Amino acid sequence: MMDQLLSRSLKENIPLEMIYLSTRGQISQRRIWVKEVKGNYVRAFCTLRQQTRLFKIDHILSVMPVKGYRKQIS
Numbered sequence: 798m799m800d801q802l803l804s805r806s807l808k809e810n811i812p813l814e815m816i817y818l819s820t821r822g823q824i825s826q827r828r829i830w831v832k833e834v835k836g837n838y839v840r841a842f843c844t845l846r847q848q849t850r851l852f853k854i855d856h857i858l859s860v861m862p863v864k865g866y867r868k869q870i871s
Contacts, residue, residue, distance in 0.1 A: 802860050803839060806831040812844075812866055816858040828863060 806813050806829075815827050829841035832849060839857075843850045 799854070799857065799860055800834075802862070803831055803834050803854075806862075807834060812863045813860050814863055815852075815860045817852060818856045818858055820853075820856070824858070 802813060805811060810830065812828050812830050815829055817825050817827055819825070825845065828844040829839075829850075829852075830844075831839060831841045833840040834854075837854050839852045839854060840849060841852060842848070
């Protein structure tokens, strides 16, 4: 299920809400825009840090589409 959400986010440029456990044991909630899924890692733009970050898939505790988000049609 998580792999499907990550892939859909990448293909359709849809943001996700993620609960993430850092390597230091800190839990954070983040809004991300997936840029790449490779092996056990996700490269995504993180709105919390305002930069592209690398996340370990094993450390993602939960992920879901952003409620109410509607992709803008150009």
